[in-house]
Amino acid sequence: MATVTLDRLGKRYAGGGAPAVQDVTFEVAHGEFFVLLGPSGCGKSTTLRMIAGLEAITEGTLAIDGKRMNEVPARDRDIAMVFQSYALYPHMSVYDNMAFGLRRRAMPKAEIDRRVRVAAAILGLEPFLGRRPHALSGGQRQRVAVGRAIVRDPKVFLFDEPLSNLDAALRASTRQELIRLHRRLGATMIYVTHDQVEAMTMGDRICIMDHGRVAQIGAPLDVYRRPATTFVAGFLGSPPMNLLPATVADGRVRLGEATLTLPARVPEGPVTLGVRPEDLVPVPEGPLRGEVVAVEPLGAETILSLRLPGVERELMLRAGRSAPAGLGERIALVAPHDAIHLFDAATGCRLT
Amino acid sequence: MTSPRERPAWGAIVPFLLPATVFYLGLTAYPVIRTVWNSVHEVLPRREAYVGGAHYVELWADDTFWRAVRNTVTWALVAPFLEVSIALLLALALYARVPAARILRIAWFTPVLMSYVVVGIVWMWIYNYDWGAANAILRAVGLGHWAQPWLGTTDTALPALIVVTTWMWTGFNMVVLLAALHALPTEVIEAAELDRCGWGAKLTRVMVPLILPTILNLLVLSFVGKMKIFDLVWITTKGGPLWSTETVSTYVYKRAFEWSTFDLGYPSAIATVWFVIVMSFVAVLTWMVRRQQKLEY
Amino acid sequence: MWGRVLARAAVMLVIVLWTMFAAGPFLWVATISLRTTSEFMAAPYALPETWRFDKFATAWTGSGYDTYFTNSILVVFSAVAIVTAVGAMAAHALARYRFPGNRLVYLLIFSTIVLPPQITVIALFQTLAKLGLYDTRVGLTLVYAAVQLPLTVYILESFFARIPADLFDAARIDGYSEWATFWKVAFPVAMPAIATVVILNTILLWNEFLYAVVLIADDARRTLPLGIQKFMGDQLEDYGMIATGLMIAIVPVVLIYAIFSEKLIQGMTAGAVK
Numbered sequence: 043m044a045t046v047t048l049d050r051l052g053k054r055y056a057g058g059g060a061p062a063v064q065d066v067t068f069e070v071a072h073g074e075f076f077v078l079l080g081p082s083g084c085g086k087s088t089t090l091r092m093i094a095g096l097e098a099i100t101e102g103t104l105a106i107d108g109k110r111m112n113e114v115p116a117r118d119r120d121i122a123m124v125f126q127s128y129a130l131y132p133h134m135s136v137y138d139n140m141a142f143g144l145r146r147r148a149m150p151k152a153e154i155d156r157r158v159r160v161a162a163a164i165l166g167l168e169p170f171l172g173r174r175p176h177a178l179s180g181g182q183r184q185r186v187a188v189g190r191a192i193v194r195d196p197k198v199f200l201f202d203e204p205l206s207n208l209d210a211a212l213r214a215s216t217r218q219e220l221i222r223l224h225r226r227l228g229a230t231m232i233y234v235t236h237d238q239v240e241a242m243t244m245g246d247r248i249c250i251m252d253h254g255r256v257a258q259i260g261a262p263l264d265v266y267r268r269p270a271t272t273f274v275a276g277f278l279g280s281p282p283m284n285l286l287p288a289t290v291a292d293g294r295v296r297l298g299e300a301t302l303t304l305p306a307r308v309p310e311g312p313v314t315l316g317v318r319p320e321d322l323v324p325v326p327e328g329p330l331r332g333e334v335v336a337v338e339p340l341g342a343e344t345i346l347s348l349r350l351p352g353v354e355r356e357l358m359l360r361a362g363r364s365a366p367a368g369l370g371e372r373i374a375l376v377a378p379h380d381a382i383h384l385f386d387a388a389t390g391c392r393l394t
Numbered sequence: 395m396t397s398p399r400e401r402p403a404w405g406a407i408v409p410f411l412l413p414a415t416v417f418y419l420g421l422t423a424y425p426v427i428r429t430v431w432n433s434v435h436e437v438l439p440r441r442e443a444y445v446g447g448a449h450y451v452e453l454w455a456d457d458t459f460w461r462a463v464r465n466t467v468t469w470a471l472v473a474p475f476l477e478v479s480i481a482l483l484l485a486l487a488l489y490a491r492v493p494a495a496r497i498l499r500i501a502w503f504t505p506v507l508m509s510y511v512v513v514g515i516v517w518m519w520i521y522n523y524d525w526g527a528a529n530a531i532l533r534a535v536g537l538g539h540w541a542q543p544w545l546g547t548t549d550t551a552l553p554a555l556i557v558v559t560t561w562m563w564t565g566f567n568m569v570v571l572l573a574a575l576h577a578l579p580t581e582v583i584e585a586a587e588l589d590r591c592g593w594g595a596k597l598t599r600v601m602v603p604l605i606l607p608t609i610l611n612l613l614v615l616s617f618v619g620k621m622k623i624f625d626l627v628w629i630t631t632k633g634g635p636l637w638s639t640e641t642v643s644t645y646v647y648k649r650a651f652e653w654s655t656f657d658l659g660y661p662s663a664i665a666t667v668w669f670v671i672v673m674s675f676v677a678v679l680t681w682m683v684r685r686q687q688k689l690e691y
Numbered sequence: 692m693w694g695r696v697l698a699r700a701a702v703m704l705v706i707v708l709w710t711m712f713a714a715g716p717f718l719w720v721a722t723i724s725l726r727t728t729s730e731f732m733a734a735p736y737a738l739p740e741t742w743r744f745d746k747f748a749t750a751w752t753g754s755g756y757d758t759y760f761t762n763s764i765l766v767v768f769s770a771v772a773i774v775t776a777v778g779a780m781a782a783h784a785l786a787r788y789r790f791p792g793n794r795l796v797y798l799l800i801f802s803t804i805v806l807p808p809q810i811t812v813i814a815l816f817q818t819l820a821k822l823g824l825y826d827t828r829v830g831l832t833l834v835y836a837a838v839q840l841p842l843t844v845y846i847l848e849s850f851f852a853r854i855p856a857d858l859f860d861a862a863r864i865d866g867y868s869e870w871a872t873f874w875k876v877a878f879p880v881a882m883p884a885i886a887t888v889v890i891l892n893t894i895l896l897w898n899e900f901l902y903a904v905v906l907i908a909d910d911a912r913r914t915l916p917l918g919i920q921k922f923m924g925d926q927l928e929d930y931g932m933i934a935t936g937l938m939i940a941i942v943p944v945v946l947i948y949a950i951f952s953e954k955l956i957q958g959m960t961a962g963a964v965k
Contacts, residue, residue: 406870409780410781410783411796413780414780417840418800421815421834421837422840424814425810425813425814426811428814429811429814487702487706498706500948502709502713504948506959509898509944510898511900512898512916512940515919515933517716519930520716520719525732527736530736569956618805622809624809624900625901629900646812646813647809647901647904658816658817665812666810668809669806673802673805
């Protein structure tokens with residue numbers, strides 16, 4: 043167990059261009075499950091690889107347990123990593139794959155054997171220890187990759203999108219397994235993903251990254267409820283938060299032809315108004331009135347798309363099992379004050 | 395998300411590249427440079443003297459050299475077309491789902507695995523005037539008056555050797571072409587069938603154009619191989635009779651190690667000229683093949 | 692209907708004729724190798740009446756083929772071992788690391804594959820003579836390793852380049868140095884390609900003649916191709932024994948080919964199919 047501290051960490055590749063990562067600062071606590079979330083190319087994997095020691099740090103500092111790690115080679119950082127491709131050694135048995143990292147550390151044979159068997163028991167890999175990776179299913183390979191990290195008993199576990207090569211059903215069950223594993227080991231884990239469901243369900247805290255920078259850090263539900271930027275607001279949630287151009291004037295928000303009361307005091311001028319599809323409630327005299335242009339029944343819920351007069355983008359509404367209005371019908375909605383988010387139209391930063 | 399490969403870690407790279415570099419510099423690059431240096435010197439066992447372009451001037455007037463060039467170029471131009479066209483025919487035959495195609499493919503490939511020494515001796519016997527297979531077959535079919543010492547006659551020696559390289563290399567070309575044919579997307583051929591193309595049209599309009607890059611590659615490869623040919627000639631005819639099978643390689647060897655002139659400078663000049671010619675041909679041909687491929691895809 | 696049958700027949704005819712043409716010479720030599728010269732002269736195309744396998748023993752001990760064969764084995768196996776290790780290391784470095792000049796080195800190696808051997812053979816003779824390696828098996832071995840190096844690097848580089856980078860990252864995190872990672876991960880993973888170049892180089896060097904004839908003089912150091920050439924020069928008319936010698940050179944190749952035909956075909960054609 044350990045703390046991991048990043049202080050204005052940055053990565054700039056030789057040959058110029060925008061930095062891949064800049065100004066990333068956070069501290070992962072002992073035993074915390076910390077998720078780096080973002081779209082591909084946002085710098086989350088590069089950040090993880092800098093923590094691992096696979097990528098040189100060009101700016102800022104990285105510390106594990108308070109010790110500066112920038113110049114320490116990967117093998118001396120006492121970290122273990124699970125790769126997206128699993129990176130199992132194809133010419134070695136499952137047993138040897140797990141033992142490979144221990145042999146380098148001049149550990150007694152008996153201890154290696156004990157550790158491999160314990161990890162295999164935790165992951166249910168005992169029947170497969172003699173097999174080569176190509177004779178395993180995708181899920182089994184994934185578990186070997188995790189096992190290879192467990193046997194090392196490292197200070198920090200790093201996961202680089204470990205579930206993205208699994209099919210949907212397996213992904214859900216493996217997610218649960220990893221959560222249980224984290225509870226059991228109580229280890230510090232840093233987990234990179236582009237999947238918001240993984241981030242929301244697994245993370246103690248999540249860090250959303252965008253264009254190489256941190257957009258927001260916080261507990262999953264806090265981030266979901268109070269997104270700091272339009273990027274975060276639009277990235278989390280499915281369907282994502284509605285983000286519509288609006289104007290603040292005379293203590294009110296004008297959204298097309300509709301007018302809403304202000305949830306809080308904000309300076310006058312153009313803003314981006316955000317409201318989550320599930321926070322919109324149909325009421326007969328609601329201030330937001332529009333025409334239903336699409337209905338998507340999903341069984342457990344129904345997603346409606348509305349066109350509001352004077353607003354270019356469509357408004358998404360999440361309703362219950364039955365649609366409150368049919369295609370082409372008009373509907374009136376209201377959103378509670380605390381469900382209305384206002385963002386600066388230019389910077390995308392939260393105003394309220 | 396793949397990140398670019400790590401910046402150079404010279405401490406790791408150098409040990410990996412060092413042995414190969416030593417081999418390359420010592421036993422390939424240095425000899426090339428040394429040969430070029432030789433070519434402007436008179437190189438005798440105990441004496442080396444700068445002679446400038448004298449060897450090259452002499453070369454210009456050396457009839458034997460030009461004879462060797464003519465023979466080699468003839469070989470390098472004729473053989474590729476023989477090999478590749480027969481190979482294409484054979485590849486198509488195997489492509490047409492004949493029984494035992496897998497075994498035939500392996501069997502036909504065999505000649506190319508044999509040493510030129512072995513092949514040369516066997517074919518000297520096949521061309522033997524009295525009991526060689528070539529004449530035996532002619533006599534058997536009543537064409538006995540055509541029988542002759544194939545390698546001993548100036549008119550027939552070079553063609554006879556071209557037959558040998560064709561025998562050797564056709565199977566190789568066939569295997570490559572067959573692989574290219576099998577790699578063709580079946581939809582393309584099926585589409586041609588739907589368009590009511592006959593076999594002939596399917597072949598010339600669809601299949602051959604699609605494997606044209608492979609065909610060109612093979613032609614280049616065969617061409618380059620023939621430009622270097624030495625062993626076969628050395629074993630069978632040593633360039634004879636009367637220079638009729640002399641190749642540039644055999645002439646270099648003769649001038650360097652057989653004739654008692656002892657000078658290594660003159661053969662080095664031949665080798666240098668030939669090196670420049672072969673490499674420019676390769677450069678031009680590769681460029682042409684590349685351009686062709688760009689047109690294809 | 693008849694057209695189809697006729698086309699089929701034509702295809703079969705082509706196949707049968709070519710098979711006879713391709714295989715005939717070998718079968719003929721095989722029969723001669725089991726017959727005496729006088730038997731052969733009496734009927735050049737007859738099958739052996741008695742299978743004289745003892746001729747192989749005679750050639751082996753009486754005509755120096757034991758020496759030639761041993762020399763070939765020594766030189767070829769050492770050269771292949773050297774070129775495999777040296778070539779694999781270089782190929783790995785070119786495939787794995789990005790460094791200035793990487794592609795230049797690759798291009799240089801690639802263009803060396805088509806280098807006409809005449810351009811090096813004279814200077815190699817001079818160089819080896821100066822180093823005291825002329826007419827030694829060590830000298831020939833080193834030259835052989837150098838000659839096959841470009842092709843080896845070329846074939847292996849394309850294979851090494853396909854090994855996922857994650858594998859190396861995993862080994863790094865597992866605590867292995869670049870050097871150890873190469874031998875414990877990259878090399879074993881590349882085994883299929885390594886096997887291909889080993890087999891290919893073995894055959895090509897087993898058959899090599901030009902460098903051998905220039906760099907070896909003494910009978911005791913001749914490789915098989917040189918030995919056969921010498922034997923033929925000495926015993927021009929003893930066709931029976933020459934054929935036995937040829938078979939001694941052919942049989943190992945055929946054996947290797949019989950076991951590894953697909954690998955060998957792959958290796959031989961690697962350059963042609965890019």
